[in-house]
Amino acid sequence: MATVKRGVVPSVISEPHADPYTQPFWTAALEGRVTVQECTRCGLRLLPGGPRCFRCQNDEFRTVDLPGTGTIYSFIVVRHALRPSLKDVVPYVSAVIELDETQGAGARMVVNIIDCDPETIAIGDKVRIVFEKVSDTFAVPRAIAQR
């Protein structure tokens, strides 16, 4: 079992359980890159990927790289350990991130922010997505504050 670190929520799975639309993200994640699924017709960026563009209903996409940076859209500070295994992890911060070079809604990420001060973190803070490789097929996304 991996070392328990305060503020870092461990993954309880070691596979991405991907489908054809999400697999490209996980493949790039193993290389530390953040990608989105872009609609070839209207340019909408989707994350997680899916079978249709919700803006124009197109079903053709390309995978594009993002800079992997973004902004905190909302966040919570979890102070109560809901599982025994999180006893030494709380308090931890979870946040909804709007990724740079996306339209925001439809391509947000929900991640654990692992290197921040829970008492001073704020909406609007800049973050960068980082990955922890937990198996040959799965790298877990989290975020670190950008200063």
Place this chain on the structure above:
Amino acid sequence: MTLKNQTAIVGVGATPYYQRGKSAPQTELSMACDTILAALDEAGLTIRDLDGFAIYSNSCNPAQIGEVLGVPEVRFAATLTSGGGGSAGALGLASAAIVSGMAEVCVTLMTLQQIGRRLGRSSSENSAAPPVPSSPYGSGGIPANTAFHIASGVIAPGHNFAMLARRHMHLYGTTREHFAEVAISQRENAIKRPTSLRTDPLTLDEYMNARMISDPLCIYDYTMESDGAIAVIITSAERARNLKQRPVHIMGSTHGGAGRWGQALFNFQMPDEYFASSGHRPVAQRLYDMAGVGPRDIDVALLYDHFSPMVIMQLEDYGFCPVGEGGRFVADGNIRYRTGSIPVNTHGGNLSEAYLIGMTHIREAVEQLRGTAVNQVTGAEIALVTGGPATLPVSGTILRGG
């Protein structure tokens, strides 16, 4: 043609409310049967009259109940697809069955015993458990996006709702004191009701110093986990005239939501303009249109309150105050019983009376409109009842006294 005033609630049956697990040795099935029979009896009907089940949140299996109770013929058995979001809307589902002629007497119910399962628990209790977060508010299945949030730390309903609450605070200046007013006013209402599970007085000081669970939410912002059952019987307005109780008419009932509200706080992909909302705005508009009334006509509002900030967001979405003003609206005393402009959750709600996934709100609306409520709103004629803000569909119903 709409459902307006064509159907009525004619009977209510309820068990006592219990702390989680304390309803044993009864079972979910036995409590469902008890309350269905009690509700039929209160209406002046018998099991021979019952022919429809209009449910939500997988509250029961009509096949099992039909067999156990010996229902002569089940002619309608349908459910709304969401969880608690469908509670108020199930009354509309029943009405749809009755107005269309598919059934004559429908039951809507919740029966809940949290021994083997817990609604508030984390999505996987330990690392050996199945990895799939199963939402108590939506249907099952293994979504391909599980891996995107598995290590996010957002693993329980309180976490999801806290994310909306924080955004609301950021956008509109809503504060913990505002959430406190929801919790405190409802506790005050609960104290007077013998059915209530939480009856200790709650002060602002206690609230502000309470244990933070999922900051910005503290322990008093959370509903409780309880057991019990409530069944209500719905039939045509015409048939209701000759039954035992003063009928409570269904003026309107709507469910749904914007498509992009979707899985809402489980995916966080809603557009900016209603991210920090209850998801009810389009449902509310259609509801008022169907009922032919507006927020000023509502005498008492029974708003689904699993988490206190969601009451504030529903007050906005149902037009009791402008969007963004909900915090200040409650702080000004507007939701208080007796003195407020719109008394909210006069029964104490999920936060302080009991949490039966929305059915206590329907029961309270019926009592208010029959004039028999413990915290009776003087002259209450029209009540609003809502289903839990969560994934689509959410729902609302407007009821009118005899």
